[in-house]
Amino acid sequence: MNNKDNLRREFLQVMNENIKSELRRLITDNSETTRAILAEPYGKLSTETMDIVITTLTPLMLLHLKHHINKWVNEEFSRPDCPWDKNYACLQKKRIFNNLSLKFR
Secondary structure, three states, X not given: OOHHHHHHHHHHHHHHHHHHHHHHHHOOOOHHHHHHXXXXXXXXXXHHHHHHXXXXXXXXXXXXXXXXXXXXXXXXXXXXXXXXOHHHHHHHHHHHHHHHOHHHO
16 A cells, blocks of 8 residues: 555544544434444444434534534645645545435435
8 A cells, every 4th residue: 555545544534533523522312323433443434323323413413513524624734734635535525425414315
C-alpha cells in the first residue's frame, strides 16, 4: 500500500470516529444505537450499524451531524499542513451523507 492509500485509509478512519463521536452525543437515549456504535472497531462503521443509526436519526439530528462533519472537514483543510486528499475527502463525506439520508436509499 502506498502513502496515498495510507492517507486515504487514515482519513476515513478519523472521519468515521468523528461521526461516531457526534452520533453518541446526539443519540443519548437509544441504547440499541449506542451499543451498535460502541461495538464498531476503531475507524469502522458497518452497514448494519448505519441501518440502525438511520432509523434513529431525526431530520434535525441529521442536520446537526452534517454540520458537524462539514465543520470538521473544513477545519482540517484550513490547516496548512493538512495531509488529506481533498477530492477523496469530499467523495467520502458525500457517500456518508447519502447513506444517512433516506431519500438516497
